[in-house]
């Protein structure tokens with residue numbers, strides 16, 4: 001069998017489509033679904049290549065950047081997957097985009113877990129949560145809000161770094177007829193388990209407000225699902241609060257698919273600090289046992305304080321019927 005028979009390329013293809021085929025692995029990961037569809041219509045070979053890329057996008061929303069693949073399932077309409085740039089860690093708004101398919105299957109260290117000069121950390125070689133360790137970085141509340149970090153003597157294998165090793169539960173993204181995409185458990189999850197961090201572009205409050213105005217407009221004019229999360233932490237003085245603005249609309253991880261539930265859902269939102277790290281991180285833990293196939297949800301906020309006017313379909317017993325808005 002000669003080369004042309006093996007690849008399906010004709011001499012004519014070698015001028016245009018043939019060249020595109022040879023560089024498909026470089027170009028295609030950057031293409032949006034519509035671009036991929038039009039390239040697919042060019043010739044048979046490109047159709048096969050685009051089909052393979054589409055099925056790899058469907059099979060893992062995380063692009064091999066998490067410990068397990070997180071597949072899309074849609075029995076509602078023809079949208080095969082949601083198109084966004086996957087990032088397992090926080091990014092700055094100017095960070096370069098990562099192409100689809102660029103993951104190695106190994107979780108990379110969070111670039112924001114860098115040591116701040118003079119910051120405090122423990123001297124333990126390894127801090128084991130279960131063996132009554134005296135590690136000064138540990139907090140002994142029900143869910144950990146303080147972890148070992150870049151100032152500590154221990155490494156990533158340390159037992160007090162639950163949220164720094166990527167997603168360790170099996171998840172899937174399922175399309176709901178009324179709420180759009182939703183994040184669901186693909187296995188039984190016990191209470192108190194780390195689910196995932198909320199990652200995305202870290203914004204200033206001014207930028208968050210500008211984007212929220214734009215997203216409100218886009219949401220009114222058609223189907224658009226913004227994923228801008230604002231978390232406020234009140235300081236002990238009671239007079240000030242810390243704001244963390246994370247926009248996962250364009251760049252983020254699978255937390256961008258978690259829908260709202262008026263009863264608080266099955267997730268607790270925690271601000272986790274790692275000793276010596278520059279920034280705290282917003283993390284989700286299971287607030288109760290979660291069954292396989294159950295949707296994961298948390299409360300976006302109080303509808304009496306702020307509402308979008310959009311309808312809520314959480315179907316909890318205390319549903320207010322209205323979706324809370326991001327109070328920016």
Ligand SMILES: C[S@@+](CC[C@H](N)C(=O)[O-])C[C@H]1O[C@@H](n2cnc3c(N)ncnc32)[C@H](O)[C@@H]1O
Nearest residue numbers: 179180181225227256257258259260312313314
């Ligand atoms: C962070 S996104 C969640 C993922 C989203 N469903 C999607 O398809 O990408 C937030 C958007 O999801 C939808 N949503 C979330 N919770 C909902 C609920 N309880 N009822 C109706 N729509 C909901 C709204 O469109 C909201 O603006």
